[in-house]
Amino acid sequence: MDAMPSRTHTKNKRRSQLTHFLRSRRAGLSPADVGLATVGRRARVGLRREEVAVLAGVSASWYAWLEQGRPIRVSDGILDAISRALRLSELERVHLYRLADANPPLPVSGGGSPDPEVFQRVVDTQLSGPACVIDRYWDVLAVNRPAADMLRLGRDGNHNYLTSLFTGSHGTRYPNWPQVARSMTARYRLQASYVADDPRYEQTADQLALNDPRFAELWARHEVEEFVPTTVEVDSPVAGRLPFVLFTMDLDEAACTRLLVYLPPGVDGPRP
Structure with missing residues (x-):
């Protein structure tokens, strides 16, 4: 070898x-x-x-x-x-x-604002499980019906994925919430480290830490984690507890938009 x-x-x-x-x-x-x-x-x-x-x-x-x-x-x-x-x-x-072995900045989009209708079509027509599109700050740009029904994404008036995990009903859908919350906090920390001079990440983290001591404790750990496929369980209001693989895909590197897909067991990925 x-x-x-x-x-x-x-x-x-x-x-x-x-x-x-x-x-x-x-x-x-x-x-x-x-x-x-x-x-x-x-x-x-x-x-x-x-x-x-x-x-x-x-x-x-x-x-x-x-x-x-x-x-x-x-x-x-x-x-x-x-x-x-x-x-x-x-x-x-x-x-x-x-x-040059330096910490790369996040690329800045030169193509204008993303088209929300395109993202909505992606999550509506291509995916049967819960799915959403988030931007570089984890603001939710589009959700499909399963994500709205199962995860309550976009139902609380809070359109940030991380914030809704701690302060909205989104977080109540995970039986293993502590593990999901720790993992997502570490992933957000890693993304924030790419652009240390962007105040938006720190502002979001500071406000969330004030509102939720659980996030404050996790943020203080300073853990980092890459976005890799992760097994999660979701409490469905119709079908009960269901296992999924949380899978991510970059849609536009320049705009830093990312597709989050909850894949049912036995599904390899979103259809082309």
């Missing part, structure tokens, strides 16, 4: 990818693209390293070290400056963060 790659090997591979990524983006721009004058004949197409350094406000030697994949420290501000200099898209900026 092949051994797992070491952390050093992974870092070296990421630095090599960083080199190729920066060179390819630099080669795809001309001085005119970034408002620079062309002086003399150029041996190669694209921007020179020195020109990128000027645009980003860093020294030419430092930028050369970064592009060469040397193990140097780089701040978020410098990565953003390089992103602007190379005219990176939002997703390319996130990719640059990851290659």
Whole structure:
């Protein structure tokens, strides 16, 4: 059996990818693209390293070290400056963060507000079990009838998934509520860590902690958890206690919208 790659090997591979990524983006721009004058004949197409350094406000030697994949420290501000200099898209900026071994920001959508009718059609026509669509702050954008009937989502006037789990009738539907609440709090904590400078997450957590001591205790643990398929039980008002697998799917990475699906046993996933 092949051994797992070491952390050093992974870092070296990421630095090599960083080199190729920066060179390819630099080669795809001309001085005119970034408002620079062309002086003399150029041996190669694209921007020179020195020109990128000027645009980003860093020294030419430092930028050369970064592009060469040397193990140097780089701040978020410098990565953003390089992103602007190379005219990176939002997703390319996130990719640059990851290659530079930095905490990636959540991408910012440039396509306007999500269309709620599209999300509603997704949960209504494709899924037989409870399903909903949430945004980056876990505000509920759409729910289907099973989610409204079984989980009471959207029935309490509270349209935030996390808040309704603690303060609404949504949370009363889980026989194993303590486990669900701990897991969801840890997942929200992880999402909030991606954008530490966004006050919305802290505001939601602070207000919820004031309203519910159970959340305050869980939030103080500072646990983090990824969104992975999780087995949960739901008390159905019609069928009684039912097991589900809570499955998630990203709908729009730029807008950070996510589909939450409660899959009945034996169902592999939502229909295409």
